[in-house]
Amino acid sequence: METFDVDHVAWLSRLELTQEEKELFGKQLKQILDHAEVIKSVDTSGISPTYHPIPLKNVMREDVILSSLSQEEALSNAPQREGGAFVVPRIM
Amino acid sequence: MKYETIIGLEIHVELKTASKMFCGCDASFGGEPNSKTCPVCLGLPGVLPVLNRKAVELATRFALALNCQIAPYSIFHRKNYFYPDMPKNYQISQYDLPLGVGGHLNLEMDDYVTRIGITRVHLEEDTGKSIHVGGSGRIHGADYSLEDFNRAGVPLMEIVTDPDLRSPEEAREFMQELKGILEYLEVSDCKMEEGSLRCDANISLRPVGSEDLGVKTEVKNMNSFRSLYRALAYEENRQRELLENGGQVVQETRHWDEDSGVTSPMRTKEYAYDYRYFPEPDLVPLELDKDFVEKMRGTIPELPAAKRKRLITDLGLPIYDARTLTSSKAMVDFFDRGIKAGADPKKLSNWMLGELSAYLNANGLDIGDIRTTPEQLAEMIHLIDKGTISGKMAKDIFEEMLNTGRGAKEIVEEKGLLQISDEEELERIVEGVIQSHPNSVEDFMKGKEKALGFLVGQVMKETEGRANPTLVNQLLRKKLQAGKD
Amino acid sequence: MELCDLTAWQGMDMVSRGEAKVSEILESVLKRIDQVEEKVRSFITLTPDLALRETKRLDEKVGKSEELGRTGGIPLAVKDVLCTKGVRTTCASRILENYIPVYDATVIDKLKREDMVMVGKTNMDEFAMGSSTENSSFGPTSNPWDLTTVPGGSSGGSAAAVAAGEAMWSLGSDTGGSIRQPASFCGVVGMKPTYGLVSRYGLVAFASSLDQVGPITKDVRDCALLMSILAGHDPLDSTSLPGEPPDYLSSLREDIRGLKLGVPEELWGEGLAPGVRACVESALRLLEELGAMVEFTSLPSLKYALSAYYIIAPAEASSNLARYDGVRYGYRSEESEDVMEMYSRTRARGFGQEVKRRIMLGTYALSAGYYEAYYGQAQKIRTLIVRDFQSAFQRFDLLVSPTSPTTAFKLGEKVDDPLSMYLSDVCTIPVNLAGIPAISIPCGLDQGMPVGIQFIGKALDEATVLRAAYSLERALDRRFLPPLIAEAGES
Ligand SMILES: [Mg+2]
């Protein structure tokens, strides 16, 4: 199978892994992917993918305003808040 | 070497729905931070999206107006990337199967018409808003940021053009025309200052005659049509100078800074974008059938280009007037109603492009904000035509109308502003003026035409401007002539 | 036998005959919790005060001869993956350790309208990822049949609670077998409904195209009753099926004469423990005696199901779990330089090993250059699996298999070997990929540990699935009570 770039995948996943985790996951994920290798051998030409197990379509709601949460409820689980907003560390 | 500029636009438009894209929260602008949010648009654990029908209708109407094919089968994807203004850390957006594809818009420039291809029109959701605290309020150097999710989940339509625009002028004109269409269709408010119309641009240069596209840059943060033009003109120049000096354009995203008037590379920590798109499992496909599409087609009103043509050929307006009037739906709707109320097209246009526009500009207002109706303006023009009021008086009356919302007749009657057209009364006043200005009379007698103007002015002064100037002129000339003979 | 060892419907019967009060049934359950919870550890959060308040209200209702809602106030446990307004909902994760939802899941809302008495939120594998309930940041649950073994997972707490009488029925969620496999390990009944039959609104998502909420009960009748309450269209869930579901209780007939049952060879192969095989074989013979026709068959693409599942489920999970970032709720790692560092630290410390492993796997399967080979291909294989089931159901009314190839394994036995852990779901996973319904009911014991048999039906044919399970259950005519209960009774 292809090389598994643990650092890159961890970055995309936003996971700050320890060195041990990187080694362990690298090994285990390779094992799992090797096992999954079998699916590549299946001939699926002309087969369309199944994204949904049930054939529904055009499910829509009417454009009606429903009640929102109060600001207090919206922020009730916030780790840090200020002036009705969620606080995050600097972005850049 | 001669270079040709290639520009493609990526435009985001907030749709004019009452509620958000996937939940029932109020989609209107403003409000206390996080007061228009619910579990769905906050991305709380366990929530699911349900698509707003109106958003689909508006996007379909718009895509049809731009001659797009409506996809018989379209789906939503998840666009995965981490950013604090995006509650789920993925954006629900249409990707490889968008709602509309393959449209075009004929762009009428001053002396030519060019066809701009529309690559795609698709639906997605807006993000929340970050407010940066410390470090002068900019993202760079801020101490921390505040997240408000009132805008998160507002329906967005993304429009991508083919790289068919050839100059910053065309890009600006295209946006102007697009804004008009969006307004005519009542698809969006198009308020750039509230972020309901936004535009990014891809720009590259290539040697004239070359078929291949050059290396492009993506320019962001243009907050008005003017800044779009300035940014693209700057970037066009920058790239040309680079190429002419043997340099190379680097493919990158550049940030337009309005104050300094330059673009600069955007700093980003993401070393490689990888959005990991995959079909949104919480939403089912859209299969819009012929009936739906035809129904939407039936809701498309006359668009700016057709309207312009009608104003020029049927109503005889100059191209300039037609263009300006049709640049905003509210403006042309006002005009249409004025015509319906019987106003002369050119006179109505003059008043709208002159006094009315000046008033709006001076007060920072939109035509939708004023209380004066088109019917009231038509009535005022009618009063001028009848000679009830003079054009000069009308200017003051119109201002009073705009300030109070009252009708011309009412103001004229109340203030006794009716023009004095009564010959006997005027004769009396003219007589008096002649007697008290013997020098001027003498000048006139000696052939100085200018003296007549002075005497007219004196009559107007006496009557506080209410005398019918044409009549005064006639009377004065008659009387003085009689004296001469 | 204590009140808490009755089935839910038996409890309701006693209440309606005036032989027991709703609060007495709750007291019996709370007493059992006192006796065994220390050993079994089924719950993350207990809500006795809430439950007592409710039963008081319901007793008053009974006193006024008012009819009770369809749950009859019979104590219910809820997997901690379902949002309960005002009651902590953790998904067994450190990242949601103190998270209090501001809304109820649709199924919770439905149950509340039917006079639900909730005794607590049950333990599970973190974010429903696992097959043993060992991946919980609150520690593992034990199997009441043998405290040194796992209860299965991920709904292990819900299955263990019902088996031990700490709740008389419960809710679980099933993405690859997470209701049926623990039901099988704990000797109780568990059903995964047709995808879209039960609302997912308020079910914290693991893999959106596979997740379903379902009942875990002591018998098939209770299962049918709970199904009747849970099923039905929800406008808050775009993948919810339209229409009124049938009353599943009326499908409980002891009659399977002429029913054609197919046994997929692919679910009967290597890794199947001899004792499990023997139990299921004897159940199959019993089904034949009852008049069903049993025949081996082949669904060739099922052999790819496990591999496809371990691409699709982590891929969807990697995206579903992106929202746990320390901004709006949940754990946040403090003192980060910037927001990206805060994300990476919060998630690294907030998530457990298995969750991190699957996020990595899913991110990889969706990433540029690998999407087609993994995610795209897995979804195409899913189409082949759906087709195999469709053609099998042209010949058979139901498919039958063991629920899991083995009985409950030892605590700690597989935690360091994810692949062997994944294999314990080999019989249940194909059902989720196809979105069809299946039930697991106990059919015997292997060395003192329960064995489950799985009935698989075509989409929306829960009625036939329930009928076959009910008929077998009646024919077996035995209750599966763990030895722990007898001990509790003595103390
Ligand atoms: Mg976009």
Ligand SMILES: [Zn+2]
């Ligand atoms: Zn909302």
